[in-house]
Amino acid sequence: MQAPEQALAATAGWLSSERRSSAATQRNYIRDVSWWLWWVQARGLHLGDVPTVESDLYAAAMRATGLAANTRRARLSAAKSWYTYLRRTGVAATNPFDGMEQPRRPAGTTRYVSGEQLEDMLAHAVLHESARTQAILAVLFGTACRVSSLLGVQLEQLTHQGRFRVLRLPVKGGRTHTVKVSPYVGELLDGYLAERGTTPGAIFLSRTGIGLQAGYIRELVQRIAAAAGVPNPGGLSIHGIRHSVATALLDAGEDLAVVQALLGHASPETTQVYAHPDTLNLSPADKIDQRLAAAVERRTRHTS
CATH class of the missing domain: 1.10.443.10 (Intergrase catalytic core)
Structure with missing residues (x-):
């Protein structure tokens, strides 16, 4: 989909911000936003006045296709940030991503030590x-x-x-x-x-x-x-x-x-994400173990 000229000009300003100044970061944001542009075109929507429900439908569609939570988060975050800037520049009347729930971050699998x-x-x-x-x-x-x-x-x-x-x-x-x-x-x-x-x-x-x-x-x-x-x-x-x-x-x-x-x-x-409750240390397994050992010892004494 081709974005309106005003939106393109605003996007250039958005990409030039401090957080998106590197070429690699800009490419990632452009890629993520382009998926939303495709959705807007496919649904026959007006870029500057998209109903809020469309962002939730878009998120649900991505989830239904099996996209990873991190990928979905990146696309939704990019679109939300973009619309925040479009509103500042008067290109968009609303931000359809305001207040929407983000996909949960998957539990970390990185090996860590004490x-x-x-x-x-x-x-x-x-x-x-x-x-x-x-x-x-x-x-x-x-x-x-x-x-x-x-x-x-x-x-x-x-x-x-x-x-x-x-x-x-x-x-x-x-x-x-x-x-x-x-x-x-x-x-x-x-x-x-x-x-x-x-x-x-x-x-x-x-x-x-x-x-x-x-x-x-x-x-x-x-x-x-x-x-x-x-x-x-x-x-x-x-x-x-x-x-x-x-x-x-x-x-x-x-x-x-x-x-x-x-x-x-x-x-x-x-x-x-780095906060890991010490579930092993808090586990009741040791208490169960002690009870079992004591019970076996009692029974062994009674039968000997």
Whole structure:
């Protein structure tokens, strides 16, 4: 469907916003919105005045075709954001996606480890590994950053903000996410930087001065996990470390908003995915086990 000229002009403004400034992000938004445009055309609707019920029918149609919840969420979120901008520019009278229910986020399947296991991994690295490995784990554990941020952060982005030492981590859309460098993480990072030197560029480099790759970091994490006695170390991904840090903080009672700020999430709903009630620890299985053992012992005594 061809959108009206006014809508096209407004869309250009919408795509130029800070959150959608990268070419890859813009392509994704255009793709997601184009599905809604197809729906509007197929239903013979007017783009600027679509009845609210149509958004729910559109969502139901996507669900009926078997699209994954994340895909449906992305398409609905893109359309809602687009219409918010169309309303601001006077192209649309209403936003048919306002107030609609979003598909539930699927339960996370990322393998994560406990806070104690993260501590075991770092302790092993401090005792047995190179200064670079210690620093890599310290930054991963201390900032819960993504691997792209770890590998992309430059030496000049290790700086100060007021009285705090910070890392300005590169994130999606050409933005940076500022995180505090705590004293012990800073100590391990400085130990590595004393060896690395002050040559500008990525903080984490190979011995030949080349930037590291995500595959190397994944293998390093899994190797250290194995050495620290973490079960099934081969199932631990780099994102699993980020997940583990967030879950450990939430399990320890840290406020959701604080963890959200650390992770750089726009929505607390995204952070909530990392909150895992400790169902195994709360399980009544041990109490049942004790009762069964006691009952068997009583009966055994009576029959002997």
